[in-house]
Amino acid sequence: MDRSIVRLGPQHxxxxxxxxxxxxxxxxxxxxxxxxxxxxxxxxxxxFAWQFDEQxxxxxxxxxxxxxxxxxxxxxxxxxxxxxxxxxxxxxRLVRVLGRTTARAMAVGDAIDASVPAGEDWMYLKFAGVRPxxxxxxxxxxxxxxxxxxxxxxxxxxxxxxxxxSNVGLYMRLGYGVHREWDVPGAGAPHFWTMTHPG
Numbered sequence: 787m788d789r790s791i792v793r794l795g796p797q798h799x800x801x802x803x804x805x806x807x808x809x810x811x812x813x814x815x816x817x818x819x820x821x822x823x824x825x826x827x828x829x830x831x832x833x834f835a836w837q838f839d840e841q842x843x844x845x846x847x848x849x850x851x852x853x854x855x856x857x858x859x860x861x862x863x864x865x866x867x868x869x870x871x872x873x874x875x876x877x878x879r880l881v882r883v884l885g886r887t888t889a890r891a892m893a894v895g896d897a898i899d900a901s902v903p904a905g906e907d908w909m910y911l912k913f914a915g916v917r918p919x920x921x922x923x924x925x926x927x928x929x930x931x932x933x934x935x936x937x938x939x940x941x942x943x944x945x946x947x948x949x950x951x952s953n954v955g956l957y958m959r960l961g962y963g964v965h966r967e968w969d970v971p972g973a974g975a976p977h978f979w980t981m982t983h984p985g
Contacts, residue, residue, distance in 0.1 A: 801853035809915030909937035944983030
């Protein structure tokens with residue numbers, strides 16, 4: 787396995803989407819948005835295809851050449867950007883990807899938007915995932931460190947959110963600290979940690 791970290795482009799899209807969809811199958815926030823496991827497995831590839839395309843336009847993706855590890859980053863200057871959902875194509879895509887789970891997804895998205903620190907001078911880690919059969923080999927850490935190296939070169943700190951308790955310690959070992967904890971409104975909704983890195 788090639789452990790080098792490269793920029794992931796359109797030629798990596800299918801493999802990157804497959805890795806992220808598998809890695810996030812049991813994510814607490816996505817379990818709340820899409821409670822049915824079969825429905826979640828069916829919808830996640832569409833969700834991550836959308837996210838991969840968004841970061842190609844407004845950020846970048848880093849990972850291993852075989853996409854065993856994939857990270858999606860929002861670049862400084864685009865941290866708070868969102869594709870306007872009132873444009874018909876975006877609205878139709880949202881509903882096609884999320885179906886009946888759209889309202890919960892928007893609730894999580896709104897809560898995340900409110901938690902991201904103000905300003906555009908951040909390197910924002912949107913998603914980080916490792917293919918399940920390759921976890922525990924340090925690949926995710928390599929990809930995240932590569933993104934943090936770019937943050938240092940740009941002179942900006944890093945920021946992320948996670949709803950997975952076991953990820954908090956992992957990110958702390960990479961130099962992130964807990965900025966704040968918060969809950970998505972709603973019964974049984976996920977608890978999140980917003981974490982920042984000094985850069």
